[in-house]
Amino acid sequence: MAQVYRPSRAGKHKAKQAAIQRDVKVSALDHQGRGVVRDTRGVRFVSGALSNEVIDFQPQGKWQGELVKIKEPAAERVSAPCPYYQDCGGCDLQHLELAAQRQHKQQVVSELFAKFAEHQIANWESPLTADAWRYRRRLRLACHWDGKRRRLKLGLRQASSKAIVEINDCLISDEALTRLLAPLRDLLAQLALVSQLGHVELIATNVVSVVLRLHHMPAAADLGRLTNFAQQHQVHFWLQSDGAAPQPLDPQQGMPSYTSWLTELSFQPGDFLQAHGQLSVALVKQALHWLDPQAQDKVLELYAGSGNFSLPMAKQGAQVTAIEGVQSMVDRLLQNAHQHGLDISAFQADLSQDWQHYDWAHTEFNKVLLDPARAGAAHAIKEVCARQPQRVIYVSCAPDTLARDAKILLAAGYRLERAQIVDMFPQTHHIECLTWFEREA
Numbered sequence: 001m002a003q004v005y006r007p008s009r010a011g012k013h014k015a016k017q018a019a020i021q022r023d024v025k026v027s028a029l030d031h032q033g034r035g036v037v038r039d040t041r042g043v044r045f046v047s048g049a050l051s052n053e054v055i056d057f058q059p060q061g062k063w064q065g066e067l068v069k070i071k072e073p074a075a076e077r078v079s080a081p082c083p084y085y086q087d088c089g090g091c092d093l094q095h096l097e098l099a100a101q102r103q104h105k106q107q108v109v110s111e112l113f114a115k116f117a118e119h120q121i122a123n124w125e126s127p128l129t130a131d132a133w134r135y136r137r138r139l140r141l142a143c144h145w146d147g148k149r150r151r152l153k154l155g156l157r158q159a160s161s162k163a164i165v166e167i168n169d170c171l172i173s174d175e176a177l178t179r180l181l182a183p184l185r186d187l188l189a190q191l192a193l194v195s196q197l198g199h200v201e202l203i204a205t206n207v208v209s210v211v212l213r214l215h216h217m218p219a220a221a222d223l224g225r226l227t228n229f230a231q232q233h234q235v236h237f238w239l240q241s242d243g244a245a246p247q248p249l250d251p252q253q254g255m256p257s258y259t260s261w262l263t264e265l266s267f268q269p270g271d272f273l274q275a276h277g278q279l280s281v282a283l284v285k286q287a288l289h290w291l292d293p294q295a296q297d298k299v300l301e302l303y304a305g306s307g308n309f310s311l312p313m314a315k316q317g318a319q320v321t322a323i324e325g326v327q328s329m330v331d332r333l334l335q336n337a338h339q340h341g342l343d344i345s346a347f348q349a350d351l352s353q354d355w356q357h358y359d360w361a362h363t364e365f366n367k368v369l370l371d372p373a374r375a376g377a378a379h380a381i382k383e384v385c386a387r388q389p390q391r392v393i394y395v396s397c398a399p400d401t402l403a404r405d406a407k408i409l410l411a412a413g414y415r416l417e418r419a420q421i422v423d424m425f426p427q428t429h430h431i432e433c434l435t436w437f438e439r440e441a
């Protein structure tokens with residue numbers, strides 16, 4: 001029997017259960033990686049089920065179904081390698097063979113474009129791929145200190161639940177991070193501050209950074225233990241209390257850095273960082289290949305972070321104006337540019353607001369690159385269209401908002417020149433997509 005993901009029912013309301021539906025064919029896989037089935041009441045979404053499988057499921061709530069048994073597995077089903085698969089639910093597509101995951105992601109984007117942008121994508125490039133395991137460079141761990149048993153729970157939050165799944169490994173995370181899990185749990189359990197730990201974040205770039213979210217700064221004994229651990233395990237601790245910026249445990253430790261395409265950039269834990277180190281580099285390279293920044297180009301970059309795209313564009317000679325919502329990341333971007341001897345204009349702005357009062361918005365730009373968060377760029381894309389740049393490169397981590405925004409670009413006279421899946425989040429349903437829009441002559 002194939003391995004089946006069954007979310008734990010611990011803590012769930014156990015009201016009267018609906019009867020199990022048997023021998024139901026799964027008609028599709030939706031954009032959240034759930035099998036789509038129909039029962040007498042309409043469509044339901046079943047986590048863990050794949051397209052074309054025949055399953056038994058139990059209806060849950062209005063729209064969900066819980067997978068009970070796979071009667072006829074899909075040809076693309078593989079056995080999930082993660083030991084926490086049954087409980088965690090984070091890597092919700094690991095039971096689908098890798099090539100099929102990538103094909104599915106491309107199909108999702110095609111379907112969303114057809115539905116929301118009324119556009120058939122004709123020019124797909126084959127997916128941009130790299131390692132499908134051990135790729136994730138950021139791991140956020142939830143903590144719970146059980147004072148009575150004097151035991152620390154450190155692990156991942158179960159999907160759609162507050163429960164913590166204790167882990168000693170995470171197969172999609174960088175090995176440098178998972179190697180730390182056991183010793184870090186032992187260390188934290190010994191600290192006086194353990195009861196006030198919020199969560200712990202591990203980040204693997206040029207160095208492993210460990211961010212501890214706390215309500216108060218540690219006492220001397222705890223500081224000593226943290227310092228010893230940092231030396232022994234070659235990590236940098238950062239302490240973050242209630243919304244403030246993380247502070248280095250050792251003021252001498254310096255900022256971590258990550259590699260963008262041909263460029264090393266400093267960042268502070270807490271800044272946005274693309275999930276997959278190799279693919280982040282490949283993504284920047286490909287986006288710039290399509291954007292083709294030249295010395296005469298005036299490029300407007302939106303949602304710029306700490307400069308992942310901005311610096312490589314400026315290195316190619318383009319005049320870059322970079323906009324980012326978080327002031328500290330704007331500062332980092334400018335410091336990074338300064339360190340590389342690059343002249344970049346960067347400004348803080350909320351791009352979801354009217355651009356009228358921003359000075360930079362009154363300059364002409366012939367090319368735009370944007371990389372918004374999952375909410376997309378509903379307002380920004382209208383502002384972009386009003387300025388009629390020749391080329392727009394849109395990097396998206398949410399295909400539904402991409403399709404919504406693409407509709408606006410297409411209606412404003414842009415054609416979709418190319419699209420490409422970037423396999424930034426293998427084993428999960430999350431989708432990264434790179435698109436190139438060109439203004440019709």
Ligand SMILES: C[S@@+](CC[C@H](N)C(=O)[O-])C[C@H]1O[C@@H](n2cnc3c(N)ncnc32)[C@H](O)[C@@H]1O
Pocket residue numbers: 272273274303304305306307308309323324325326329349350351352371372373397
């Ligand atoms: C997907 S990240 C991309 C960052 C950068 N391009 C990179 O590759 O590292 C999206 C960025 O958009 C910023 N952002 C989100 N909403 C914003 C808004 N309304 N206005 C301006 N920036 C925003 C976030 O702070 C984040 O840095």
